[in-house]
Amino acid sequence: xxxxxxxxxxxxxxxxxxxxxxxxxxxxxxxxxxxxxxxxxxxxxxxxxxxxxxxxxxxxxxxxxxxxxxxxxxxxxxxxxxxxxxxxxxxxxxxxxxxxxxxxxxxxxxxxxxxxxxxxxxxxxxxxxxxxxxxxxxxxxxxxxxxxxxxxxxxxxxxxxxxxxxxxxxxxxxxxxxxxxxxxxxxxxxxxxxxxxxxxxxxxxxxxxxxxxxxxxxxxxxxxxxxxxxxxxxxxxxxxxxxxxxxxxxxxxxxxxxxxxxxxxxxxxxxxxxxxxxxxxxxxxxxxxxxxxxxxxxxxxxxxxxxxxxxxxxxxxxxxxxxxxxxxxxxxxxxxxxxxxxxxxxxxxxxxxxxxxxxxxxxxxxxxxxxxxxxxxxxxxxxxxxxxxxxxxxxxxxxxxxxxxxxxxxxxxxxxxxxxxxxxxxxxxxxxxxxxxxxxxxxxxxxxxxxxxxxxxxxxxxxxxxxxxxxxxxxxxxxxxxxxxxxxxxxxxxxxxxxxxxxxxxxxxxxxxxxxxxxxxxxxxxxxxxxxxxxxxxxxxxxxxxxxxxxxxxxxxxxxxxxx
Numbered sequence: 001x002x003x004x005x006x007x008x009x010x011x012x013x014x015x016x017x018x019x020x021x022x023x024x025x026x027x028x029x030x031x032x033x034x035x036x037x038x039x040x041x042x043x044x045x046x047x048x049x050x051x052x053x054x055x056x057x058x059x060x061x062x063x064x065x066x067x068x069x070x071x072x073x074x075x076x077x078x079x080x081x082x083x084x085x086x087x088x089x090x091x092x093x094x095x096x097x098x099x100x101x102x103x104x105x106x107x108x109x110x111x112x113x114x115x116x117x118x119x120x121x122x123x124x125x126x127x128x129x130x131x132x133x134x135x136x137x138x139x140x141x142x143x144x145x146x147x148x149x150x151x152x153x154x155x156x157x158x159x160x161x162x163x164x165x166x167x168x169x170x171x172x173x174x175x176x177x178x179x180x181x182x183x184x185x186x187x188x189x190x191x192x193x194x195x196x197x198x199x200x201x202x203x204x205x206x207x208x209x210x211x212x213x214x215x216x217x218x219x220x221x222x223x224x225x226x227x228x229x230x231x232x233x234x235x236x237x238x239x240x241x242x243x244x245x246x247x248x249x250x251x252x253x254x255x256x257x258x259x260x261x262x263x264x265x266x267x268x269x270x271x272x273x274x275x276x277x278x279x280x281x282x283x284x285x286x287x288x289x290x291x292x293x294x295x296x297x298x299x300x301x302x303x304x305x306x307x308x309x310x311x312x313x314x315x316x317x318x319x320x321x322x323x324x325x326x327x328x329x330x331x332x333x334x335x336x337x338x339x340x341x342x343x344x345x346x347x348x349x350x351x352x353x354x355x356x357x358x359x360x361x362x363x364x365x366x367x368x369x370x371x372x373x374x375x376x377x378x379x380x381x382x383x384x385x386x387x388x389x390x391x392x393x394x395x396x397x398x399x400x401x402x403x404x405x406x407x408x409x410x411x412x413x414x415x416x417x418x419x420x421x422x423x424x425x426x427x428x429x430x431x432x433x434x435x436x437x438x439x440x441x442x443x444x445x446x447x448x449x450x451x452x453x454x455x456x457x458x459x460x461x462x463x464x465x466x467x468x469x470x471x472x473x474x475x476x477x478x479x480x481x482x483x484x485x486x487x488x489x490x491x492x493x494x495x496x497x498x499x500x501x502x503x504x505x506x507x508x509x510x511x512x513x514x515x516x517x518x519x520x521x522x523x524x525x526x527x528x529x530x531x532x533x534x535x536x537x538x539x540x541x542x543x544x545x546x547x548x549x550x551x552x553x554x555x556x557x558x559x560x561x562x563x564x
Contacts, residue, residue, distance in 0.1 A: 092159050093242060095461035096415035100241035101153070101198065102464055102472035105515055110241035113191040114249065114509035117217040118502040119229040126209040126233045127502050133168040135500050139256050146252055146413050148243060153198040159465075164201070171201055177208040177234070181216025184234070189332045191238040192510060192535060203239035218505045219338055233502065241415070246490045246509055246522070247401045248413035253507065257497035264409040271408065298451060305420070305450035312395055312421050312481035319374055319391045320484055320518055320540045323381065332535060335544035336508045339365070339523070339530040339555055342494075348555075351562045353438050359489050360441040361558070362523045362532075363396060367424040367436065368554035369547050370394055370484055370519070377540065392429040395421050397486035397517065398444070400453045405491045418453025421481040433554060434561045477516045485519035486511060492526040510535040519547075 093101075100110040120126045140146050147163075154162035178184040187206070196202070212232045213221035221232070239249070254263045278286070339345065339362075349356045374390065402416040422443050430436035456479075463472050480486075488511055497504050510533050511520030518537035523530060532551060534544045541547050 091161065093153070093161060094415040095457070095464050096245070096417060097242035098159060098464035099460045099472055099476075100415070102469040103476040103515065105473060106195075108513050108515045109193060109195055110512050111192055111194075111196060111238055112241055112246060112249065112509065112512055113188055113236070113238040114246075114507065115188070115217055115237065116235045116253065116499070116504055117215075117506035117508075118233040118235075118499060119212060119218065119221075119224050119505045120209075120231040120233065120502060121228050122230045124502070126231050127207075127500055128209070129169075129172055129174050129207050131500050132172065132205070132207060132235065135256055136168055139260065140252065145255065145410070146248075148413055149203065149252075152201055153242065155199050166201065171203060172205045172207065175206050175208050177210030178215040180214070184215045184217055185334050187236060188334050188510060191236060192332060192334075192512065196238070196240050198240050198242060202243040203237065205238075206236045207233065208236075209233040217508070219336070220505070224505065232505075241512060244413035245401070245415045245417050246488060247403075247405055247417075248407055248415075249509070250490055250492065251407035251411075252413065254493070254497070256499055257504070258499070258501065259495075259497050263493070263497075267406060268409060297449070301450035301452075302455065304446070305452035305455055308447075308450075309421065309452070309455075309479075309481065312423065313478065316395050316423070316482045317391075318482040318484055318516070319394065320377075321482075323377060323540050324518055324537055331538040333538040333541050333544040333547075334510060334533070334535050335548050336531060336533040337545070337548040337552065339532050339552060342525050342528050342530055344559075345530055345555075348559050348562050352434055352558070353441050355445065356437070356441040357444070358530075359398070359523075360437060360444055361555070362489060362521075363398065363422070363424060363444065363487060364433070364437040364440050364558065365551040365554045366396065366485060366487055366521055367394065367440065368427065368433070368557075369550035371426045371428075372550045373541060373547060390428075391426065393423050393425045394485075395423050395481045395483040397421055397480055397483045397514075398447070399486065399488045400448075402453060402457060416457075418455075418457040419486075420447045420450070420452035420456065421483055422447055432561065433557045437558060473515060476514055480514060480516055483517055485521060486514060486517050487521040487523065490522065490524045492524045492531075494525075494528065496527050506531070508533050513537065 104110040118127060140149060148161060150166070151161035151163050154160045156162070178187065191206075196204075208215075209231060212218070212225060212230055215232065215234055217234050218224065218232055237249075244252075254260055257263070281289075340348075342358075345358055345361060349358055349361045353360075378390065397419050398421075399417055399419045402418055407413070422440075424440050424443070425436055427433065427436055430439055459475070459479075463475055467475075490509065492507060507524065507526050508531055509522045509524065511522050513520050513535060518540040520535045522533045525531070532548055534541070534547055536544055536547065
């Protein structure tokens with residue numbers, strides 16, 4: 001015991017650390033007086049110390065004896081049971097993953113779909129399934145950072161993953177290349193709506209290659225043809241939400257790239273820079289900021305979040321509810337489009353309101369498209385009384401990543417997301433596009449100062465752990481505050497990345513529609529461009545291309561008003 005204590009003390013002295021901002025010389029005394037032991041060569045043990053040591057040994061003996069008795073009374077497991085339990089990873093599914101399984105319905109599957117589009121120059125061999133297999137095995141599975149890709153949901157242990165012995169070809173397949181953009185959309189809709197047997201696998205990919213521009217996946221294919229590119233490869237992925245979220249998928253895409261080490265270094269550098277900036281402030285200032293910030297954020301923020309949530313649940317409504325089809329026969333409408341360059345969008349946003357973010361701009365463009373969609377569908381429908389006054393605002397669900405939208409090097413994939421509802425005004429209420437953007441920016445800044453995302457995460461954890469499946473479906477339907485759409489903003493890559501030497505031209509993801517919400521929008525940035533995608537109930541948004549065009553037109557209107 002003495003040797004263990006002294007070795008522990010030596011390790012503390014040798015560690016280059018400071019305690020509460022104090023210098024190392026003051027953290028520990030040079031002369032250690034540890035439980036009566038002096039630095040002198042002669043060591044004297046007092047009676048209380050001897051009794052303490054004997055008591056410690058007695059507790060260890062008693063604990064060991066208890067374990068032996070428990071083992072002797074336990075019924076031996078059969079070989080089948082032992083084989084079943086050895087396959088179960090002793091790491092539980094994330095609360096959001098459990099909730100995604102429990103809350104999905106036949107009509108609204110919790111499946112994330114995205115495609116990676118690569119271009120190939122004349123004379124270059126396009127990436128095939130064997131090339132992707134080698135890349136996947138070397139970058140994803142061999143590094144053992146994302147082991148969950150090799151698992152399924154366990155049948156034997158509820159809430160656990162079970163490791164599989166599947167090969168890459170059990171998840172991947174090659175298919176004929178789409179002839180046009182409509183065929184590409186059909187495949188995306190099938191991936192979004194066709195159920196996945198989570199007890200068999202959690203993800204799959206379909207690869208095809210053909211003439212550049214044939215699938216319509218790459219929006220700037222004409223530019224690439226001028227540069228000498230003549231073919232394209234489309235890797236269409238889908239995974240169940242119980243596997244991971246969109247931010248985790250972005251990290252996996254980065255790990256597959258030739259630039260993976262460079263991207264990891266950039267993340268570490270940014271994290272270290274942020275840490276050093278915090279440490280440059282005094283200890284007292286950090287302590288006061290922590291105390292005051294905690295009181296403001298957790299107490300007042302929670303009160304505001306719960307109050308607004310209750311208000312929206314009781315008094316708001318979804319104007320599209322009467323148009324939404326009931327049952328499992330509803331079709332989907334999907335599309336993708338460029339909004340603007342990242343630099344141009346930042347310049348427009350900053351010129352309108354101090355502290356405004358890009359996400360405020362995206363929400364404003366989405367609100368405008370929803371307003372125009374309601375006007376369009378009301379004119380063509382006999383279910384709406386044209387004399388009745390239309391809505392002046394709608395509720396939207398904004399998803400947020402609880403780790404800041406990044407996965408640090410060494411961290412594995414997960415589901416660290418929360419969400420909150422925000423009320424956004426129509427132009428008829430706000431007066432102009434810029435006034436609406438300012439109102440939306442103010443509302444989003446207020447919600448970001450509350451604990452709403454954390455509360456949603458905690459409630460999700462509680463429901464998925466303790467309550468039955470039907471409660472999860474009911475909670476998801478009621479907690480969405482009669483929202484019309486949900487929007488997710490995923491950070492992309494500022495420059496072009498490459499898979500096995502082939503340039504990735506497009507990264508586009510599609511959001512699974514929660515129960516009761518007819519429109520899902522994903523906004524991501526890649527190589528200096530902002531990419532939008534929509535997955536919508538076709539009874540509400542029959543023409544997804546037109547819906548995204550309305551978002552682009554609203555952006556141009558805001559840009560014009562800002563310049564004036």
